[in-house]
Amino acid sequence: MTHAYILTLSCPDRPGIVHAVSGFLFERGANIEEAAQYNDHATGLFFMRMQFRCELDTPALREALGGFAAQHPMAWSLHRQDEPMKTVIMVSKEGHCLNDLLFRWKSGLLALDIRAIVSNHRDFYQLAASYNVPFHHIPVTAATKPQAEAKQFEIIQAEGAELVVLARYMQVLSDDLCRKLDGRAINIHHSFLPSFKGAKPYYQAHDRGVKLIGATAHYVTADLDEGPIIEQDVARVDHSKTVEDFTAQGRDTESQVLARAVKWHSEHRVLQNGHKTVIFK
Missing domain, CATH: 3.40.50.170 (Formyl transferase, N-terminal domain)
Structure with missing residues (x-):
């Protein structure tokens, strides 16, 4: 059974962030269904929103994301799509x-x-x-x-x-x-x-x-x-x-x-x- 999630994040802009995030999700069997990003040249910040499906439950995915984000100075949040x-x-x-x-x-x-x-x-x-x-x-x-x-x-x-x-x-x-x-x-x-x-x-x-x-x-x-x-x-x-x-x-x-x-x-x-x-x- 897969769960539908929304991931949002921001961090200092640098090459390879999209690859790193999509690679992280790919390694956990996630299927990305919607993705958007923005590079703010004035502030040097990068912003991203992804909708994806994954078999991992929320606690496991949050724990993995915490370790991943620690490798990048990244602020992030994860939400289930089916939770109003x-x-x-x-x-x-x-x-x-x-x-x-x-x-x-x-x-x-x-x-x-x-x-x-x-x-x-x-x-x-x-x-x-x-x-x-x-x-x-x-x-x-x-x-x-x-x-x-x-x-x-x-x-x-x-x-x-x-x-x-x-x-x-x-x-x-x-x-x-x-x-x-x-x-x-x-x-x-x-x-x-x-x-x-x-x-x-x-x-x-x-x-x-x-x-x-x-x-x-x-x-x-x-x-x-x-x-x-x-x-x-x-x-x-x-x-x-x-x-x-x-x-x-x-x-x-x-x-x-x-x-x-x-x-x-x-x-x-x-x-x-x-x-x-x-x-x-």
Whole structure:
């Protein structure tokens, strides 16, 4: 019986890495089904993603990979393709992104295992119930934020979440929580970053008379709206549109951008490269 795996890795670029990795897999009877690589000449780093089948079980393969990676200064991760990514979604009072993710998940379009929904409002407990997803209402104020975040992180840990999606969760995470979720939290910001960071970007865009509005999915960092960008898209607007028109039109863009970012992350197609990303689509 063979198992389907995804291997991702990065290391300093040098000749022979592809040969070494493919040779390692060949020696263990693996059949490579998909492979992609990228050489970043600016940083001197090499990135690779491979999908393959192998008879070795996960512990044995991990042990072998550990020894192989030690011969190269290599960061790597190995995942079973048949294991959906455990996910917690956080949301406030705008539910379009949450609703879209839940629908795509139940339709089999996202390789997720949505374990819980966390919100600082009660608005979407019925939506969560309709999908049989536990809903946790945790109010947040300036005075209670540390305690609220402690509860949020407790849920994330208890569910074994590999991914946390901020689906229009309109609270700024503390530096401490950002560090704890480093590399596994995705936010959707309703502007084409780096323009119009922070609060009310549609109002900022309308005030500047822009002709394009956008949405940006990025990893969460302690620097507000400055994490590595995963996906972006835009929609055209004109002088006749109100702020409310911008907001309504932007919802579709936000939902689509976030869904693509979540899909790529859950399929282990996104590798971080400093403050940028490498995406093997």
